Amino acid sequence: MNHTTHQPAFGRRLRQLRLQRGMSQAELARDEVSASYISLVECGRRPCNEAMAALFAKRLEVSLEALTAAEGPEQHRSRRLDLTGRLLTARALRRDGDLDTAVERLRLLAHEPVGPAEEDVAWEAAWELSEVQETLGRLAEQHIVLDRLADVPLTQESARLSVRVSTALSRNRRRRGRPGEAVRAGERAVTAAAGLPQAEHERVAAHLELLLGYGESGELDNAERLAASLEKIVEDVPSRQLRGLVQSGLSSTCFLLGRVPDGVRWHERSLTCLRPEADLSAWARVCLASAVRRMDHDPSPAAPDAAAALLARARQALELIGSPRDLRDLAVGEAQLALCRREPDSALGLLEPLVAETAPEPSADEGVCLLLAARAHRMAGDPPRAQERYREAARTLDDMGAYRRSAQAWRELSDMLAADRPDGA
Structure with a gap:
């Protein structure tokens, strides 16, 4: 009799029986296959032929028929109800603020081997996992989840889901200080959203992420064109938060x-529209970003005080719910305020520990810290150290695709060297 192994049901049953017998994947595999092969079979990502299924049945002390029997409709329904119930439990944990436990529950759900009847529940679990990881500032882990979601058939078959995932990938790369990669992901999101109505949530969110990516990468002509199109439809966006x-x-x-x-006008309108109670961390990050923009681009005497007020708002929120990455960004903003107030020692006190940290991955954020540190050293009267930091900043920013900032670092270094050069040299 031919015994067909139906995935992912076969993998689920194999894993269940192995765990019931207290066996590791390596113990089940022995010398015939690898433990990684067992893992792929259990996840439903690799088929298993009848000969290997018979070998596993013998080691698990069950009949081949019991191991390879196909699941019926009642089993599918029971399975879906179980997954849905576990997803609701994870959401309750998230709502109650137990984010670490929610992550673990969602991770288990997202990696469950599922069939067509349950793939939408698994998709929702993976999406929710990525959102909680973003809240916790675990952006490298979130990137892995989103990359996997992008390859799921359900994502590829739905324009809305494809746009959501590509937009989230763009935001992830931008927040990780990789503006060039953020632009590429944002352009994919905008392309996928082309068939959606202009003011539809997914389409607007995709255009917004691309706009922010263009700004951070220095593609200002593209940013200006995209901003003009968003200005025309912003009042039609149904979501007040978006x-x-x-x-x-x-x-x-x-x-x-x-x-x-x-x-300044758009900034004031955004703060009257955003509601802290809807998303406190997003509101705080907007306050922080607005403060940095005022310091970077507003030459008026009122700009430092306006930035200080925004930073104070951001600190109140981020000290309560901010991730380590949020608090790092806050320290950088406060260092920039110290420079605006011509307090280089205070700025260096905030920046040097950040520069000395061993970053888990290179990013444009590191380059921004180095650029601010260079300005602080220059203001403090330490030209050699300032020159060193300017060069480090420019190289780092250039490597990350933050070309506007990189050019700014090289320009400031050039101006500094020209100012220090003796007349006629």
Whole structure:
């Protein structure tokens, strides 16, 4: 009799029987196959022929028929109900603030071998896992989850899901200080969203992420064109929260383009639209980003005080719910404020520990810290150290695709060297 192994049901049953007998994957594999092969079979990602199934049945002390029997409709329904119940439990944990436990529950769900009847539940679990990882600042882990989601058939078959995943990947790469990669992911999201209505949530979110990526990578012509199209539809966006985030993105673009009054106007509109109770961490990050924009681009005497007020708001929120990455960004913003107030020692006290940290991965954020440290050393009267930091900053920013900032670092170094050169040299 031919015994067909139906995946993923076969893999689930194999794993269940192995664990019931207290066997490791290596113990089940022995010399015939690898433990990684057992893992792939259990996850439903590799088929298993009848000969190997018979060998596993013998080691697990069950009949081949019991190991390879196909699941019926009742088993499928029971399986789906179990997965749905576990997803609801994980969501309750997230809602109650137990994020670490929620991550573990969601990770188990996202890696469950599932069939067509349960793939939507597994997709939701993986998506929710990526959101919680972003909240916790675990962006490298989130990137892995999103990359896997991008390859799932359900994502590829749905324009909305494809746009959501590509947009999240763009935001992930931007927040990890990789603007060049963020732009590429954002462009994929915008392409996938082309068939959606102009003011649809997924389409607007994709355009917003691409706008922010263009700004951080220095592609200001592209940013200006995209901002003009968003200005036309921003008031039609149904979600108040997303509308406020778009207004904040428009503010950023206006500041980058030197249109300071427009930047201030969009900034004020965004803060009246955004609600801290809807997403406190997003609201705090907008306050922080707005403070940095004011310091970077607003030459008015009122800019430092306005930035200080925004930083104070951001600190109140981030000290309560901010991730380590959020608190690092806050320290950088406060160091920049110290430089605006011509307090280089205070700025260096905030920046040097950040520069000395061993980053888990290179990023443009590291380059920004180095650039601010260079300015602080220059202000403190230490030209050699300032030159060293300027060069490090420019190289780091260039490697990460943050070309506007890189050019800024090289320009400031050149100006410094020219100012220090004796007349006629």
